[in-house]
Amino acid sequence: MSAAPLVALRGVGKRFASGVRALEGLDLEVGAREFLGLLGPSGCGKSTALRLLAGLAEPTEGRVEWAEGARDAAPGEVGFVFQEPTLMPWASALANAMLPMRLAGVGRAEAKARAADALAAVGLAGFERAVPRELSGGMRMRVSIARALVTRPRILLMDEPFAALDEITRWKLNDDLLALWGAQRFTVVFVTHSVFESVYLAQRVVAMAARPGRAAGEVRLDEPAPREPGFRTSARYAAQCRAVSEMLAAATGEAIA
Numbered sequence: 001m002s003a004a005p006l007v008a009l010r011g012v013g014k015r016f017a018s019g020v021r022a023l024e025g026l027d028l029e030v031g032a033r034e035f036l037g038l039l040g041p042s043g044c045g046k047s048t049a050l051r052l053l054a055g056l057a058e059p060t061e062g063r064v065e066w067a068e069g070a071r072d073a074a075p076g077e078v079g080f081v082f083q084e085p086t087l088m089p090w091a092s093a094l095a096n097a098m099l100p101m102r103l104a105g106v107g108r109a110e111a112k113a114r115a116a117d118a119l120a121a122v123g124l125a126g127f128e129r130a131v132p133r134e135l136s137g138g139m140r141m142r143v144s145i146a147r148a149l150v151t152r153p154r155i156l157l158m159d160e161p162f163a164a165l166d167e168i169t170r171w172k173l174n175d176d177l178l179a180l181w182g183a184q185r186f187t188v189v190f191v192t193h194s195v196f197e198s199v200y201l202a203q204r205v206v207a208m209a210a211r212p213g214r215a216a217g218e219v220r221l222d223e224p225a226p227r228e229p230g231f232r233t234s235a236r237y238a239a240q241c242r243a244v245s246e247m248l249a250a251a252t253g254e255a256i257a
């Protein structure tokens, strides 16, 4: 990382009341407008790290350091997307996407207009009135992304957002997310346990090791965004996946299966 980070975890530890030490000595810098992939085995503290970045939890050691001015603006500086879309089942796509604006005290007309824009940006123009059960899993995830982006956050935190989707839908969402990121230039921290997905999306992949969770290796991927057509089947993609797999294996001390 060359420029000053947008946000950094410095020597972060997190111990739960149960005695579980989820993180210890975690150092992680996230650059402004960077697309960072966070990779690691189940239980290594990825979700905990995201929750600390989101301010949903406090570290028990170390600190979360924001670039000057980055967190003191309006609420809605951080968008969060979970593995489940977590939509209100009785409410339309539009009402779901409006929620953060309404919570931030934005007036109904403006919230509606911005939510409609956010839905259009994720490819859901025309589906404003649909309720979640009328939408496919991929479309529900799109609503969840629209809801996270409706406040125009500086940073989007995504916790295995596409893990429950079928592969074709996942690929499409990968491409559409990259296009959105290219157009809007927010910062992304994308948690996944898929080497393939991290290589397809990220500019840099950090691997975390478990017990206790910490950053244990990284690979920088200088690929164009959006990715060039055919990247997913290219020899270059395969080589990058291999490099990241090897880094992950070294970082976690596991042999490559």
Ligand SMILES: Nc1ncnc2c1ncn2[C@@H]1O[C@H](COP(=O)(O)OP(=O)(O)O)[C@@H](O)[C@H]1O
Pocket: 016, 017, 018, 020, 021, 022, 040, 041, 042, 043, 044, 045, 046, 047, 048, 049
């Ligand atoms: N609220 C909590 N209370 C107690 N232990 C927790 C809590 N949240 C997570 N943990 C534990 O912390 C560790 C890291 O969890 P998590 O951050 O969810 O990992 P990951 O997202 O990488 O799978 C795990 O051992 C998990 O059981």
Ligand SMILES: [Mg+2]
Pocket: 046, 047, 048, 159
């Ligand atoms: Mg998790």
